[in-house]
Amino acid sequence: RSKDSGGGAYHSYEPQLHMAAEERRVLEIALRSAVENGEMHLNYQPVVLADSGTLRGFEALLRWTHPEFGVVSPAKFVPLAEDARLIPAIGEWVLRTACQEAAKWDSDIRVAVNVSPEQLHSPAFATMVAQALAQSGLPAERLELEVTESVFMREGTQAIHVLEKVLELGVKLSLDDFGTGYSSLGYLAHTRFSTIKIDRSFVQGASKGTKEAIAIIRAVVALADSLGMATTAEGVETEEEHHMVQRLGCTKVQGYYFGRPLPVQEARALAIRASSGETAAA
Ligand code: C2E
Ligand code: MG
Ligand code: MG
Ligand code: MG
Numbered sequence: 001r002s003k004d005s006g007g008g009a010y011h012s013y014e015p016q017l018h019m020a021a022e023e024r025r026v027l028e029i030a031l032r033s034a035v036e037n038g039e040m041h042l043n044y045q046p047v048v049l050a051d052s053g054t055l056r057g058f059e060a061l062l063r064w065t066h067p068e069f070g071v072v073s074p075a076k077f078v079p080l081a082e083d084a085r086l087i088p089a090i091g092e093w094v095l096r097t098a099c100q101e102a103a104k105w106d107s108d109i110r111v112a113v114n115v116s117p118e119q120l121h122s123p124a125f126a127t128m129v130a131q132a133l134a135q136s137g138l139p140a141e142r143l144e145l146e147v148t149e150s151v152f153m154r155e156g157t158q159a160i161h162v163l164e165k166v167l168e169l170g171v172k173l174s175l176d177d178f179g180t181g182y183s184s185l186g187y188l189a190h191t192r193f194s195t196i197k198i199d200r201s202f203v204q205g206a207s208k209g210t211k212e213a214i215a216i217i218r219a220v221v222a223l224a225d226s227l228g229m230a231t232t233a234e235g236v237e238t239e240e241e242h243h244m245v246q247r248l249g250c251t252k253v254q255g256y257y258f259g260r261p262l263p264v265q266e267a268r269a270l271a272i273r274a275s276s277g278e279t280a281a282a
Helices: 008-032 074-083 087-103 117-121 124-136 150-154 156-168 186-190 200-207 211-226 239-247 264-275
Strands: 040-049 055-066 070-072 110-114 143-148 172-178 195-198 230-233
Touching: 008 074, 040 087, 040 264, 055 074, 055 087, 055 264, 070 074, 074 087, 087 110, 087 117, 087 124, 087 143, 110 172, 117 124, 117 143, 117 150, 117 156, 124 143, 124 156, 143 150, 143 156, 150 156, 156 172, 195 211, 200 211, 200 239, 211 230
Parallel strands: 055 110, 110 143, 143 172, 172 195, 195 230
Antiparallel strands: 040 055, 055 070
């Protein structure tokens, strides 16, 4: 482009577009060595029963702290890693680390690990899960994998096949961010999910009194009930939101109101307390 063309408006946005592409490129290069440089770790967010507040499990959430850029949000780097085909390797590290850490909790509390659609491309995924369980000693029933509806659009039958193999190991599946993708409900009949996670957007809508959001949560809870699945309301931030989703019949809740994603030592301490019969911290 010519250096002196255009007016102020041109100059005000074009460098930003350039920066965005440059930032992506720089982050992508940094991501390639993030795991081997020890820049990644996992935090664990509590999932509790809606009625009693009893701790049921933790969701492992990936954290990246780069020495120069600082903390980079997974909302930013996970999609980038997916596009750059770095997810199979990063996802494997997440799964192995979560299994190893949870195996040391001295508790039967479960750990949920997010899985990107790309990971289900490969039939070797199920073998890798089996290895992660065997090497860590984590019982399969304590592992849950979270997938989103997009898995069924993009990978279709291959993903269903890989998920079947994972289920055969005794691992649980949950359907993440439900209601935000373009789902055909057909796959719910074919794939055995233990839990449907209702996206935070519906929780927020319902607590604001939005009729449609309330109707959707009711319908999802009824659907889950009749299919023998549990429901988790995501992103519950206030007492009002908790009471709303509890009234609507959600089985489990997760959100800042009950606990932020925690460093592994704190998660372990909560897990031990919950297993020894003390009331889990809300
Ligand atoms: P997700 O799986 O739906 O995870 C829940 C996200 O909501 C997390 O964001 C969590 O910190 C956030 N959250 C929990 N409670 C609240 C709340 O009360 N209010 C609000 N505003 N947010 C809440 P996080 O950790 O930034 O992760 C974002 C997304 O990145 C995850 O959404 C997931 O899709 C992806 N992700 C995170 N870790 C991994 C991973 O290890 N592998 C893969 N493939 N994706 C991951
Ligand atoms: Mg999740
Ligand atoms: Mg989610
Ligand atoms: Mg969500």
